[in-house]
Amino acid sequence: MKRSTLYPILIALLLCTALPLILSGKTGEAAPEFTATASNGKTVHLSDYRGKYVVLEWHNNGCPYVGKHYNSGNMQKLQKQWTGRGVIWFTILSSAPGNQGYMTASEENAYLTKVQAAPTAALLDPTGQIGHLYDAKTSPQMVVINPQGVVIYDGAIDDKPTTDLEDVPTATNYVNLALEQALAGKQVETPTTRPYGCSVKYADSTH
Amino acid sequence: MLHTPSCCPSKRNGRAFRCIKREVRRRNSTPGFSRALTLVVSLLLCSLGAQAAGTPIPHGTLDLVAENQWITEGHDFNLGLHFQLEKGWHIYWLNPGDSGEPPRVKWQLPAGLAAGPIEWPTPRRLGTPSIVDFGYEDEVTLIVPMHADARLTPQGPAQFGAEVKVLVCREICIPGKAQLWLTLPVKSQAPVPDARTRDLFAAARKSLPQPAPRNWKFSVGDAKDSLVLSANVGHQITQAVFFPLAESQIDNTAPQKLAPTAAGFRLTLRKSAQLLKPIERLKGVLVLSADRAYLVDAPLSKPGAAKNIRDVGIYAAQSLKEGQQK
Numbered sequence: 001m002k003r004s005t006l007y008p009i010l011i012a013l014l015l016c017t018a019l020p021l022i023l024s025g026k027t028g029e030a031a032p033e034f035t036a037t038a039s040n041g042k043t044v045h046l047s048d049y050r051g052k053y054v055v056l057e058w059h060n061n062g063c064p065y066v067g068k069h070y071n072s073g074n075m076q077k078l079q080k081q082w083t084g085r086g087v088i089w090f091t092i093l094s095s096a097p098g099n100q101g102y103m104t105a106s107e108e109n110a111y112l113t114k115v116q117a118a119p120t121a122a123l124l125d126p127t128g129q130i131g132h133l134y135d136a137k138t139s140p141q142m143v144v145i146n147p148q149g150v151v152i153y154d155g156a157i158d159d160k161p162t163t164d165l166e167d168v169p170t171a172t173n174y175v176n177l178a179l180e181q182a183l184a185g186k187q188v189e190t191p192t193t194r195p196y197g198c199s200v201k202y203a204d205s206t207h
Numbered sequence: 208m209l210h211t212p213s214c215c216p217s218k219r220n221g222r223a224f225r226c227i228k229r230e231v232r233r234r235n236s237t238p239g240f241s242r243a244l245t246l247v248v249s250l251l252l253c254s255l256g257a258q259a260a261g262t263p264i265p266h267g268t269l270d271l272v273a274e275n276q277w278i279t280e281g282h283d284f285n286l287g288l289h290f291q292l293e294k295g296w297h298i299y300w301l302n303p304g305d306s307g308e309p310p311r312v313k314w315q316l317p318a319g320l321a322a323g324p325i326e327w328p329t330p331r332r333l334g335t336p337s338i339v340d341f342g343y344e345d346e347v348t349l350i351v352p353m354h355a356d357a358r359l360t361p362q363g364p365a366q367f368g369a370e371v372k373v374l375v376c377r378e379i380c381i382p383g384k385a386q387l388w389l390t391l392p393v394k395s396q397a398p399v400p401d402a403r404t405r406d407l408f409a410a411a412r413k414s415l416p417q418p419a420p421r422n423w424k425f426s427v428g429d430a431k432d433s434l435v436l437s438a439n440v441g442h443q444i445t446q447a448v449f450f451p452l453a454e455s456q457i458d459n460t461a462p463q464k465l466a467p468t469a470a471g472f473r474l475t476l477r478k479s480a481q482l483l484k485p486i487e488r489l490k491g492v493l494v495l496s497a498d499r500a501y502l503v504d505a506p507l508s509k510p511g512a513a514k515n516i517r518d519v520g521i522y523a524a525q526s527l528k529e530g531q532q533k
Contacts, residue, residue, distance in 0.1 A: 199306040
């Protein structure tokens, strides 16, 4: 085989083995690119937001852990606070059709209005593709991506893994910490935690 | 009181009503006095059973039970939280795995009594290829050791209150809260076991992981992306599953790779993505077969240290109780 044909093959092979390692969506690594349809009908490419901080919030409106943050107004407050400071906030719905938390675009839009949620957009991920790209285990799992497209936080929303509303005011919010530290040019002290909550209701979900 | 008559498994969901209907049907085939007696006895059993069916929690019931008939100053004793769940529903172990949370108890106790940490039975792996949880299905009893000191005086009965928060899940999760009460006499004589709860506590004890035999040696090696649990138990082991006590040490979904050795095994456990600092010890429950589960507390082998597996001892259930007192 001629050298000119061998090199592209080698490079392709290398890329094939290296790509899944690069794109695992873990803290300190490049955030996997995705394209999604938002409930507002727009198509969203993550790469369009390079240069901005991006928050990903895994959502399932039937999950009591998610309920804790929406019924207390905590999630809406975070969304308003950070989008107000130029951060992009995507609420992601990875529940498969028929599973808890699955929403059509119009259902999700009605929900966003009802609970006065204020994300940049709610992304519909009924195939679970984005969820699996980021290995999202629970709702509400949270991911923070920096302007360079690197994951700087992946894990729980805060340090109180309960469904109790009264735990919200006393909890340490990891998303706030990550964004504040990163915006201040500091290293994120807690770059990953165990995400708590309900399991993401993927198509293979049995619990 | 615990074993509800089979005619009447629970008063929930109208089952008690169905049970009466069934008894009425049966009555039609029984003549005279004896059929009236059957009905009376059945209804009596049903009402007793219904009482014992416990406090409702989402998709199940919860009972607070005592191992002894009474309590006595200076004699520690056990209470039990007996969960009965509808088919398909589960609750969680101390380390719930990738989602969920363990039951939590807030005790209201008379002076002189103190609750110890829950003794957690060996959990099961629940879940899917992408999300793995640890917990219990069907039925489980959590034993709670109680300490009675000298302030406990035999003046009237002692009332125990337990506020239990429990997350019950199947495809979906429902948080539940139950307030349980139990009254026990206080006597000066040494306590005597309660025959009604004997089987329940015996079964609960059987489901607890045991301290590993003293001559078993465990150690953990750090192999980049994995932790390798090595065991020297004197014979080859061909089946082993490890349940980590701490969250975020190992990747719960990753297959645990077992390599049998002449004197035991090596079990490769992929590290959790959330594990950023090296661990010092690996604690958990090692399940070798349905009725052989052991507590493991293995130190991390220091690189360059003697290659021999060091004695790691047994953690006397204490570690399993950590994190319980929230």
